[in-house]
Amino acid sequence: MKKLVIIHPRDESTSFLDSIWNKGILDYADDCQIMDVGYSLEEHTAVFEILRNLPEGSNVVYLGHGNSFSLKGACGIGFNMEVFFSKQNVQLFENINLLCLSCKSADFLRPFKYLSYVAFGDLPTHMVEISGLREQEYNAYKGVDEKVISEFRDVIVSIMSNSIYEWMTIGLDSRGLYHRIKIRLMREIGMVLSITTAKSTEKEALLELLVDMHKELEFR
């Protein structure tokens, strides 16, 4: 089995992603290393060292914030690693299979032709991000509220943990992982479409988040 490294710069806004790796689903993997990165520079630089020594073809999962130019580190208690990975050190992901669960990670990784990845577009998981988007566009993610965004987070966790599990246990390659995430997303979309009890605004709002996630999912 390939080595799996999960890098999780963990703070208040990303702690919901714990469930991807701490509910026993990854217990199967002797070779699974969780990098639970906290509020210190040392914990961040330790990740660079791990990546430098990873065997070629290993699998790496990145769980955290990002934008079109970087992946962010942890932020809290007087600490803020605004730029964890950027064009300066993105080559650390060379020759590994990267699953990058962070906002705009596809935009960030796309220019580096030597990288192989599964990445995403916008992934708003908190109302503060939705509010930010609404400042740029009044009607952005119409109907999304705390309840909807919480459901969206649950869906992300479920899809990612189960897909990572299959990535590792049945030997899917990155393309297979991409398709497995995509089909799970489509299943969720179908389930939301078939709900008749939810308020239609909530249903439409959750649909928009899922459809965007499906549309913007990228593999290379």
Added chain:
Amino acid sequence: MERSCLLIDNEDQSASIEEIEREAKKNSLIIKCHQFNVGSTMEPRFLTNNVIDTGKVTEEFNKQFSNISFDLIAFDWDLDDESINGVELIRIFQQEGIRRSTPKLLYSGVLKIKIEGLLEEYKSGKVDFKTAWKHIKTLIEINIVDFKDRDEYEKSIVLYLKKNSPILEEILLKELRSNKDLKFHGLIGALEGKTFEDVANTIEKRADIAESFKVNLIEQATAYLADIKYYK
């Protein structure tokens, strides 16, 4: 599965329809045939000043056949009209997005004469290359599945339907039209809230929407039919 076929001709095709249905039975097929008489003096409602009025033809076509899906439409070349023939009618259908994806066959009692005549006119200098080429190019562009002599077209229709399974788009259209009053609720904004009948009509006219509809439908069906495991 019953297959369906439409014959567009200026003359009554009842005898040919009987022959097609009989021939189909011999081939273990059921083919339901319809006909649409265009250019016939018996159907003056399609004529304006004694020539075919394509506006009236398409309007009547939509009225008569909007709820019927066809696996094949066979056009007669010669509609006994000065300006409109089968080729031109197919071109107009394509241009207006009428039965865009339905396979089309062209037949003529004067097939060889028509082609020979065209080549003769070019050879004798009556028409220039550009004009001759325009006719040939139109034949290519209308994208017909076959071009047959009139005396063999019934068998050709049966053979075509025997050899070729219904195309996905026609199956979809048939299904949509079977529940034409239901409303669409899905991921394609342009179709949201439309009746299935309107969806079918839109898909026929708009290749781009048909494409997203098919991709979406296949992705959703695959996701629905897959035994996807959830481990926690």
